[in-house]
Amino acid sequence: MSLSFATEKQVAVAAVRRACLLTSSVFNKLVKNETLTKGDKSPVTVGDYAAQALISSILSRAFPEDPIVGEEDASDLRKPSGKELKDRIVSLANEALTSELALGDNKDWGIGPGSEQTDAELLDAIDRGNYEGSSIGRMWTIDPIDGTKGFLRGEQYAVCLALIVDSKVQLGVIGCPNLPFDPKDPSKGTGCIFVAVRGHGAEQLTLTLSDPTPLSIPSTEASDISFLESVEAAHSSHSFNDRVASLLSVTRSPVRMDSQAKYGCLARGEGGAYLRMPTGVGYREKIWDHASGNILVEEAGGIVTDSRGQPLDFGIGRTLGENYGVIAAGKDVHPLILAAVQKAQAEEKAKAKA
Ligand SMILES: Nc1ncnc2c1ncn2[C@@H]1O[C@H](COP(=O)(O)O)[C@@H](OP(=O)(O)O)[C@H]1O
């Protein structure tokens, strides 16, 4: 029987839940100068930094020995020009750490009233995410706001946290504050937390940790799926997906959504397939963009591979290495999608030669 990671699960869900409350309250108050543009031209907001500080400081208390691979680092906040931003992040993180939430909390994890951290402690918590990754041992990976562009547009984004042991994801949590809990029943409102533990299944909870629902991907005909794909055309090739869809006689339009919310939707039976093929040379996918979604889909009975049909390797560092794309789908349609992807790749190669 596989390990149940019961304490890890409780801590991870509590941390993601607090980070979801933090990010949704930040969104309503976000002002213009609270967003920076990083070296790769992508945006980062006070919400991203504060959520990473919060999650990392909870993990550091609960599991002080575990290294963390986090998306953000505090170098810009340590500069004199970053002081205003830093002050705001410290106050947001402390507010989220100390607020009293009845459920799922534990003083030993450094959360609840009286758990304030100093500026230096919170900046250090962000920088604990600088771990380079490893194929051996335990490590956590945090994407404090996945889909920052979606977050800024008021659309989908996700707070993602996963535990990787010896290169394999063992626990994944994805918090999606803007995702309808039940698309068929709007009265259930928005906000979901997806959780999966290796060998123990996948489930969905509300942001108040109620309504736990086990998740599994229903079987479908390949022609009945609709692809879940990035909103940002620079992140995944829309035209390649269109070609794959036509090879499979898919008639439904693709569903575009930012963040790992796509993996959550797939796991609960929406869409049927996630397809992310590289748009150009050079970009390497980051482990924090896929770790939680990977286990969620696998535990919901699906398959996740690259375009060679190989599983993703979470043990080679902060990235997934050379980019062969990502294909995630239910187990009956995955082989068909993989074959169609390989056919479309062969066509592209032949065209490039001609
Ligand atoms: N050229 C590129 N190709 C693929 N992914 C990219 C990319 N540039 C940025 N990304 C990643 O795409 C993530 C968003 O995924 P999606 O397109 O599914 O919404 C971003 O996460 P962040 O928003 O956390 O930075 C970022 O890490």
Ligand SMILES: [Mg+2]
């Ligand atoms: Mg980012």
Ligand SMILES: [Mg+2]
């Ligand atoms: Mg991301």
Ligand SMILES: [Mg+2]
């Ligand atoms: Mg992010």
